[in-house]
Amino acid sequence: MGCGAAKPIKQHSKQNSPCSHKKENQPQVSLMVESEKIETDYIFHALDPLVSRRNYIKKAVSKSNNASRIVKVYNCLNLTISEKQELEKIVHVQLQIKHLNLVNLQSYYYNDNKLYLVSEFCEGGNLLACLDHFSKLQQYKMIDVFCQIMAAIRYLHNQGIAHGNIQLESIVFTDRSMDNVKLIDYGISNSLKAACLQWRANGGIQEISFKSPESLKQSTLLSTKSDIWSCGCLLYFFLTSHMPFQSRDVQALKTAIQRGIVNFEGSEWMNINPDMKQLVSKMLSSNPQMRPTASEVINNPIFSNRAKIITKPNKQLSKHMKDFKQQSQMQSAMLNYIAENMLQEQDKKRLMEEFQKFDLNKDGQLTKEELLKVYNTMYSSEQATQEVEAIFSKIDQNGSGRIDYSEFVIATIDQKKYFNREKLLTLFQQIDRDHSGQLSKLEVKKLLRDMQVPQEKLDQLSKQLDHDGDGQITQEEFLQIMSSIA
Incomplete structure (x- = not known):
């Protein structure tokens, strides 16, 4: 069933490497x-x-x-x-x-x-392959896609990670509707990709068009400011349907990028908000230090009208959040596993819709301020504050001040629906590869690794599951133990 365990991320200040670690x-x-x-x-x-x-x-x-x-x-x-x-x-x-x-x-x-x-897996395809369809969308939808991309970039930069390869191929749609996008290929240097993947920079016009002046001088450098330049190129493209620097010759294109003189004189800019033009100009500054941060881009007032109309959330899901109790490492791991492997499509869609009701600025994370705006439509100011403080104290386990989508899903998932005998039997059958009716120590450890239980917890939780120490867990033992976790 594969492995998967790692220690929590901390924020770091280093910005010239794909992943900075203490x-x-x-x-x-x-x-x-x-x-x-x-x-x-x-x-x-x-x-x-x-x-x-x-x-x-x-x-x-x-x-x-x-x-x-x-x-x-x-x-x-x-x-x-x-x-x-x-x-x-x-x-x-x-x-x-x-x-x-x-x-x-x-x-x-x-x-x-x-x-x-x-x-x-994202079935919608990448932006380059879907460009003909995407180009027919209304511009406000393109801007919404851009802001989703910036939300991902801000998150990466806050973790000390530069994407390093932002281009049309690294943007994928979750489905054919083109409403939601995700970034791929982040955080790994070109030199490492060349060493262990059958990969090489194609050096073509499409790829070079998104390169910053400084990255053309040192192709292995991954910096957050280079990401901002690439996103500036993307925003320019969404607004005008062409790139800020154009040439049929690669070397001429590189020269134009390194000169860094952006053309804002085209007729298409006459109908674009001057503030948007100013933002693009800052993002495409030849001096990396003059470019805004990802947070400054996404919080620019030009995007403030993206805030969703506040709609009341599902009361049952709100109750799940308020009542959520993370009783053990095992419970958290189990909920993570269920969310990624067993959640039904209609439940995934419903949870996404509820999350977006709270995510007013669509940055992929929930703040106390966003929850307060929603809860103030349902309760008195004092009660709304109490509700939000209670939710954050239970759900925001890493103390980041934000609730990400995975934390939201774990807190709102209907545990009665997924911690019942039928679902647990399905889970048991998935793990019991040899259909022996019993789980071996190896099968249990595979399950725990798939649930991304930290390595230091593996032996402890394996013993917790195997009460009598005989190295085998029967179906009934498994059901009893897992039911007690919920």
Whole structure:
């Protein structure tokens, strides 16, 4: 069932590397230890070119629940020790990243010097492949897509991570409606991609068009300010349908980018808000230090009219949030697993809709201020404040001052619906690969790793499940233990 465990992310100030870590946060356990084969749990299928044409990216379907996943295959055979350590640090961080507008890494496998990273599947395709359809959307929808991208970039930058490769191919739609987007390919340097993936920069017009002047001088540098330049190019493109720097010749294009003189004289700019023009101009400043931060971009007043009309949330889900109790590490892990592997499509859609009722600025995270605005429509000011404080004290476990989508889902999921005998039997059958009617120690550890239980907790929780210490857990024992967790 794959592995997946990492320590929580802390915010860092370093910005010139894909993932900045303090020494104490470096992974304690190597990812590159032989695990079960990925074919044990997944069947590979042909990948639609709309998703990617890169041959190191595969589509896989889970044998246990038929869920589609994307698998990226890293060849580690020729990596140096330092390159392996860099890759491990990046993967451990990515396992902890949970944001509405970032494709989340879910698990990993390691066999025959190959590291398989399993992440969620987005069926809508990437922006480059869908450009004809996207170009027909109204401009306000394009701006909404841009703001979702900036929400993801802000989250990454707050974690000390530069994306480093923002272009049309790195933006994917969750479905064919084109309402919601996610970023992929973040946080890994081009030199490392070249070393362990069948990847190389194609050096084509489309890719170069999004490069900042400084990244053209040093292609391995990943900086947050380079990301802002790339997003400035994207915003310019959404507003005008063409790139700020254009040429049919690659070298001429590079020269134009390095000169950094942006043309705002086209007729299309006559009908664009001057404040929007000023924002684009700042994002495309030749001096990286003069560019705004991702937070300054997304909080620019020009986007303030994006705030949703406040609608009252589902009272039952609000009650789930208020009553939520995270009683144990095992319960949290179990809810995470259910949310990613067993949640029904209609429940996923309903939870997304409820989350968006609270997410007034659509940045993929909930603040106390946003919840207060919603709850003030339902309660008195004093009661609304009490409700919000109670919710944050229970749900915001990492003390970030924000509730991300995964925390929201875990808190609002109908535990009675998913912690019942039928669902737990389904879960047991998924884990019991040999259909013996009992779980071995290995199968239990696979489950815990898939639920992203920290490594130091694995043995403790394995013992918790195996009360009599015989190394086997029967179906009834499993049901009894899991029911007591809820």
